[in-house]
Amino acid sequence: MSSPAPVTDWVHDFDHTDPTWTENPYPIWDELRVKCPVAHTNRFLGLYLPTTYEAVKEICSDTEHFSSRRVIVRNVRLEPPPPAPPASSDPPEHKHAKQILLPPFMPDAVKKLEPHLRALCNELIDGFINEKGCDAAARYTKYIPTRAVTNMLGVPEKDGDLFIKWIHELLEGGLHDDARVMQAIREMVAYFTDQIEARKKHPTDDLIATLINARGEDGQPLTDAHVQGTLRLLLIAGIDTTWSAIGSSLWHLAKTPADRARLVAEPQLLPTAIEEFLRAFSPATSGREVMKETTVSGCPMKPGNMVLLSFPAANRDPAVFPDADKVIIDRKENRHVAFGVGIHRCVGVHLARMEILVAIEEWLKRIPDFRLDPSSEIRWSGGNVRGPRQLPLLLGKG
Amino acid sequence: MSGTLRIRVDPDKCQGHAQCKSLAPELFELDELGNAHEIGDGTVPAGLEDKARLAQANCPEIAIPINEE
Ligand code: SF4
Numbered sequence: 001m002s003s004p005a006p007v008t009d010w011v012h013d014f015d016h017t018d019p020t021w022t023e024n025p026y027p028i029w030d031e032l033r034v035k036c037p038v039a040h041t042n043r044f045l046g047l048y049l050p051t052t053y054e055a056v057k058e059i060c061s062d063t064e065h066f067s068s069r070r071v072i073v074r075n076v077r078l079e080p081p082p083p084a085p086p087a088s089s090d091p092p093e094h095k096h097a098k099q100i101l102l103p104p105f106m107p108d109a110v111k112k113l114e115p116h117l118r119a120l121c122n123e124l125i126d127g128f129i130n131e132k133g134c135d136a137a138a139r140y141t142k143y144i145p146t147r148a149v150t151n152m153l154g155v156p157e158k159d160g161d162l163f164i165k166w167i168h169e170l171l172e173g174g175l176h177d178d179a180r181v182m183q184a185i186r187e188m189v190a191y192f193t194d195q196i197e198a199r200k201k202h203p204t205d206d207l208i209a210t211l212i213n214a215r216g217e218d219g220q221p222l223t224d225a226h227v228q229g230t231l232r233l234l235l236i237a238g239i240d241t242t243w244s245a246i247g248s249s250l251w252h253l254a255k256t257p258a259d260r261a262r263l264v265a266e267p268q269l270l271p272t273a274i275e276e277f278l279r280a281f282s283p284a285t286s287g288r289e290v291m292k293e294t295t296v297s298g299c300p301m302k303p304g305n306m307v308l309l310s311f312p313a314a315n316r317d318p319a320v321f322p323d324a325d326k327v328i329i330d331r332k333e334n335r336h337v338a339f340g341v342g343i344h345r346c347v348g349v350h351l352a353r354m355e356i357l358v359a360i361e362e363w364l365k366r367i368p369d370f371r372l373d374p375s376s377e378i379r380w381s382g383g384n385v386r387g388p389r390q391l392p393l394l395l396g397k398g
Numbered sequence: 399m400s401g402t403l404r405i406r407v408d409p410d411k412c413q414g415h416a417q418c419k420s421l422a423p424e425l426f427e428l429d430e431l432g433n434a435h436e437i438g439d440g441t442v443p444a445g446l447e448d449k450a451r452l453a454q455a456n457c458p459e460i461a462i463p464i465n466e467e
Pocket of ligand 1: 414415457458461
């Protein structure tokens with residue numbers, strides 16, 4: 001596998017895995033929004049990038065021209081694309097696939113996990129609170145969504161490490177390398193096959209059981225491919241994204257003492273602040289495949305290309321958000337699309353919001369003072385999901 | 399100066415983000431699949447006008463029309 005060439009022309013040749021983008025994508029989007037609201041690159045077998053809120057929203061609501069059958073933008077396009085319903089489903093199949101998943105992710109259902117996650121946050125904090133500093137990504141943020149997913153799926157907590165390895169292979173390592181993706185998918189299929197077999201012998205009431213017991217619109221059990229695809233989706237969509245959102249929020253608070261002090265003094269402002277962190281540092285970007293020729297914001301789009309549907313760029317659009325480049329923790333009007341918009345809005349939104357709130361709230365209670373450690377580097381993940389994977393912090397007053 | 403406000407959730411647009419319900423639980427409910435609807439006939443009781451406007455301004459689907467009667 002060879003590394004892609006560095007980008008010199010963002011308007012005609014962008015690459016969302018380029019280190020410049022991974023490090024700081026915001027100026028790139030600002031440039032593109034002005035010069036070309038729907039940019040195109042020949043990389044990734046042909047890819048469009050809408051950077052305005054309007055264009056992103058328009059594409060999300062147009063299931064006729066844009067298919068969700070591929071949602072990860074890669075250099076290889078598997079034929080047929082491996083399904084991950086409902087994220088990869090188009091209408092009319094989409095509706096039923098999503099309805100199966102909605103009840104376990106309703107606000108009241110995810111609330112049951114909350115005490116458990118609060119306890120986990122405190123246990124994690126106990127592990128480093130007496131040290132001078134810590135890598136908050138490796139020792140805190142990563143465990144919270146991982147534990148939420150293992151608990152919901154009803155699998156051993158230690159398997160979370162495996163999940164993180166697969167996610168890395170699929171979302172980062174495998175963007176340019178088919179063999180790594182196929183290997184990760186094979187391992188996941190084998191893993192879930194064992195889990196499903198075990199539940200056939202000893203029924204449980206977790207999310208894997210929900211899928212095994214679910215019926216399709218024809219009244220028949222879901223196909224193995226459907227169950228397996230949805231389970232992969234729950235891992236891929238549930239961990240990296242929330243891990244990133246918690247990490248970016250802590251990163252901002254570490255370098256913004258005024259916001260930190262205000263949230264310590266006014267914890268009731270946290271839900272509003274978290275919406276703003278979600279807007280300003282949206283972790284997740286999705287993909288679509290262009291199925292029929294069309295025009296968006298005056299830009300012609302051709303079938304055979306993919307679209308990198310950048311919710312993060314849409315959320316920085318100054319046409320919709322005044323002072324879009326500033327983090328305003330009491331921003332009142334915030335129609336951000338960090339969780340997507342339209343029929344594919346994230347099923348896990350209530351779970352994610354709860355996790356982020358609990359993680360930041362418990363951290364601020366125990367560690368009101370912290371800052372970036374200037375002697376060590378921050379490392380951001382690249383590709384479809386962006387967030388700190390290494391977040392060195394110094395704890396306590398400086 | 400202003401009359402009574404009346405809110406409505408457009409069921410064709412709502413995708414169940416639940417921002418309305420969390421910002422104005424007095425005015426919105428969710429069904430078992432998470433889609434929102436207005437409580438009662440959608441008339442906003444006096445004193446809750448700001449909450450109604452806040453919910454409207456935070457719905458990513460622009461699914462909450464407000465009428466002033
Ligand atoms: S915020 Fe909008 S989309 Fe979300 S539940 Fe309320 S009306 Fe529906």
